[in-house]
Amino acid sequence: MQASNSVLVCESDQERAKQLETVLGFIGQQFNVCNTDELSALASNADKVVLISKQLEDVQSIIAKHPHCPFLTVGEGSIVEVLPNLIGHLDLPFNYEQLTQLLHHCDAYLTHLPGKASPAKSERLRQNLIGKGIAIQEVRHLIEQVATKEANVLILGESGTGKEVVAKAIHDHSVRSEGPFVPINCGAIPPDLLESELFGHEKGAFTGAFAMRKGRFELAEGGTLFLDEIGDMPMPMQVKLLRVLQERQFERVGGSKAITANVRVVAATHRQLERMIEQEKFREDLYYRLNVFPIEMPSLRERQDDIPLLLQELVNRHEDEHSAVVRFTQRAVESLMQHQWPGNVRELSNLVERLLILHPDQIVDVNDLPPKYRHIDAETFEPNYSPELAERDALLAIFSDEDASVFSDPSPEALFPDGEQDQELDEEGWGTVQQLPDEGVNLKELLADLEVDLIRQALEQQDGVVARAAEQLGMRRTTLVEKMRKYGLNKDS
Incomplete structure (x- = not known):
């Protein structure tokens, strides 16, 4: 363990100094051996840990003279005054564990000095x-x-x-x-x-x-x-x-x-x-x-108007660390302002870091946010489909995967996998369902009722967010909006 950049050994007893050098070298700690005249010059250049002999003359004033350096005393003697930078005492014979612990506390002292944090x-x-x-x-x-x-x-x-x-x-x-x-x-x-x-x-x-x-x-x-x-x-x-x-x-x-x-x-x-x-x-x-x-x-949910300022500050704070920057669209900011933030500012900071990793140097829109942060619909480009294709897309969405295969593979085999079809086929090979009631059904109304029910369930499960409801139904957002307009539905229906 290397507790600091360098340790200064100021020991008058040559045998003890040699022992200290051995212990410091064993734990991989850099050190310099100096006398009291050299100590002031070396300690003033940077914050150092000093191992000093109690037997030196005026050792107490030396320690008090360098409050920015943590001191460990060595040998016999006594120090009357309690000094803040006197961290502890090394006993004879020296052992590695004791020295390692004391150097760790010296490092903590240096860290807690004003202006000495990273x-x-x-x-x-x-x-x-x-x-x-x-x-x-x-x-x-x-x-x-x-x-x-x-x-x-x-x-x-x-x-x-x-x-x-x-x-x-x-x-x-x-x-x-x-x-x-x-x-x-x-x-x-x-x-x-x-x-x-x-x-x-x-x-x-x-x-x-x-x-x-x-x-x-x-x-x-x-x-x-x-x-x-x-x-x-x-x-x-x-x-x-x-x-x-x-x-x-x-x-x-x-x-x-x-x-x-x-x-x-x-x-x-x-x-x-x-x-x-x-x-x-x-x-x-x-x-x-x-x-x-x-x-x-x-809490952050009590000061949601501060979220735009916090986003800017957090992006600036993490910019150097991730070597990237992101910008948020107005809709993305509005969506984040609707979030409840159970983790408060810490959660917001974590989200900014995640987006810096996922979308470096990009503009973040609602769809770029993780799903739980999407509280409004995002306007996205979608091609214009013909009414026939849009209707087919909606039908595909309201049936299960097995049923949807009928529309993606409209053949007699797909319609009747068990071979249950009329014996009389038309020119294209199509038959009719044999269990159709004698009185018949209104297929359009039946499908419409089913479609309305499923749309309502999806909107309810997604808290009225149309984009997520469309994703759950497997259709495009614009298609779902048209369906809702057709059936007179809204987000709160």
């Missing part, structure tokens, strides 16, 4: 809330009101509505914007590991705790901690979180030293917390501690 992720998190509707304008107003305050914020809304975007916007507009923004999904981490993830742990606190490590509260020091899906947090952890919010102090797992938490907490959930309180699945006191300033994100 360009795509940084752009996504800092993306302005798109839309001109009243609902999204209200969200922007609430963000402006609360961003400069220190109050806890609870963001409510369905999955995919952009709750993390709101949390990041609150952080970016706050006085803590220079500090880290650290997100954690409370529902994605096993309950037995969540405490360690939030508060960190001391060496030996549990099986596999080879070294001390910091939790998300410490990594977010001076910044914002975003607790996503807080409604999925187990009840025992809710008690511990409440204590931290009340006292602003916590201890690492397996430790006894109280650590001050200078962190702003923003939480989010798609669950109905008040209902969970009634079901005794969420603590009422924690709810009121988090719900100081609630912000409710509207």
